[in-house]
Amino acid sequence: MFRVSAVLLTFGLGCLSWGSTFAGYAESENGMQGLLEVEEILVKQFELYLDKAEQERDSIMRFLDYVNHLHKDMDEPEDYFGNPLNAYTIISRFANNWQHEIFDVVLAHESFTEFKQRLANELGKHELEEPTSEDLLSATRDLLDMQEIDGRATSELANDVIFADEDRGENVTLSASDCYVIGRHLCQEHQYDDATEWLLQARHHASHDASTFPNVSQLQILEHLAPALQELGNNKLANKLNNDILKSNPTHEAALKNKIALQKKLALERIHIANLKVDL
Template identity: 40%
Template sequence: MTMPVFVIFWVSLCLTSVKGDYYSATSELEALVDVEVRLVQQIEFYLQKAEEQQENIKRFLENVEKVPDDPYYIEDYFENPINAFITIKRLVHDWRYNVFEPVFDQSDLVAYKENLTKQLESPDFKNPTKDDLLGATRGLWRLQETYKLPTSQLANGILMPGDKNELNVTLSASDCYTIGSYLNELQQHSYAVDWLLEAKAKSIKEVSAFPFVSELSILEQLAPTLNQVGNKKLAYRLNTEILEKDPNHETALKDKPIYETQLAWQRDPRLNVAASKVDESSKSLDLYQRVCRGELRQSPRQQRKLRCFYSDRGVAFYRLGPFKVEQLNLDPYVAYFHNVISDDETDDLIEHGMGQVKRSRVGTVGNSTVSEVRTSQNTWLWYEQQPWLKNLKLRLEDITGLGMESAEPLQLVNYGIGGHYEPHYDFVEDKVTTFGWKGNRLLTALLYLNEVPMGGATAFPYLKLAVPPVKGSLLVWYNLHRSLDPDFRTKHAGCPVLMGSKWVCNEWFHEGAQEFRRPCGLMNDNVDDTLAS
């Protein structure tokens, strides 16, 4: 008897691929569909030799085959973050433990393994990993946290109240159990409780489902999680339920006296002393989330001086076709320029990013790192190397009135499952060390390349402003005062993408070489914006 074929297959696949990082951008998810299509074809051939497992495997493949393999439909399919999570979860967990393990360890099928591995070998394929599944889970949690989505609603494929589940996408008990387990790893225990309770409710109705998760497995996760969030009474009750199902359960037997002691402490008020302190960072996060949800907005008084108008920006070329300007805030200045870029140009930019983007990093050049503060993928476009960007470059100069001599390359960004960017500033503290002669980031120009069905707004917490993505429009704001001091009121963030894919381009104009285009003020106009620092 040789080594089980599924082990050889999966190890060889992992050794020939690298971390996929599929959850941070929807542009990379389409590759997973091709992999699953090939897996379905090979497993269907093998099913002829595995009659005992045939019924279970067929149920699983029926679910996989619902994933569209036509490129025309794939984009719509992955607009729903639940579909992205399910796809990654299948490739990280279900294929291995619920298909290959029960099938391939039954007989010596080395020849079949070699054929299967050969068909899956591709230099362009990057194998999804547990990190991808953790990232997808974190993305769903971020959507729940920011937009206050009920777990039962999300588990049934409804992203917002009143929506219809037209694609009939739902999460199974196994899916909910996986989310709950991974949320425990992410230390989000209160949300883990909700998902494990949802898994428990679904498992009762899904007795014949495949893959199947037992109620006992769910209870083994749920009891200690409830204890972690402080519900010791219910944790004890579920631990007792575990022992009723399995009187010799080793972990439950060890936990029983611990729960009993904790309950005794709770009944003694002298031992139940708790103190809570409100973290200042949590206040800032709460403000950002309220703006993203639309709970915090500018008052009519704050908006009364804002205008919408046509402007040629002093350029004769635009006199017959001026820009549509929508002021969003006057001090600091934030404005929309609508219809800045055509559909053909946005399509070209997105097409260029497909397969080119890599995980976005935070921090200064040479000291940057991947962080959950920013979940997206990006690439850089140098104007000198991309002649087709010449017209866009001139347009950006005309709109902003600034020169590109010290500007950065164009950054193309794609946000994935719950993709977001937590509140941050675009300017830096040590501008000389970071940017040299170019100086600090004077102005940010953010170009929206597609419509986002739900979420994805650009939020300015201290301005009580959430700007929704509008395809073809350019959002601009100054990061510095006229005196070139940092304007702390410009702290901004990318709200999580609730549905769809978000493509944007960032252009940062620096202080350098702007002396005659936007002279700095002779007086320090740095107003007291300490409340926003």
């Protein structure tokens, strides 16, 4: 009993009331049934925990493999970084992926305390000033400037081959996360036409390349895409995507507010169309 209670307290379950479940369980069929029910809960929760841990591990391994291939096949760094696409992706990796999707995930676990210290010691040997969000913003602007100068369509640029693995027969392009970051920046700059194009590309990549790294969720994309479409006056599609957000997260505060605003706009549009038909 002590060991079980200790484990439950460790996982924050000590606040539950076990009195009715365990009192006299050895003499009670109901008490034994209660133990089975508790075990079912524990099995389910630990399975979810292990599934998540496995997903995190697989995601990290994909990213490490991806970076290893990039470094292995980089012959001329000067030529490589002369392409704004390549410059953007490496800055994006440091400003976003290494920190938020690798270090934050790995170092959040207490079992990695020793690893954290060892990593800090190793990093301390190198005087490296990591790229910031401002650096990523600058790289994004360079990339968008190149797109405008060359007159390239967003769909073409988003699917341009950055790295080709002949052994695997795979081509690496901008990821869903890359397209999302660009679209998010354009939303912040109120350039909603271009933002919508990049966010749609992010959604496309996230749907078709779900097993690739870096990760970005459909919810994250929709949180910017739906408002951008609303700003462009495409209220019908904005409302549909906003409803998709609420299906994923029924308590999403911004989506709940947008739902009211979009329903009003759609109602006014229907009234306007009805009046036009009457006039005709």
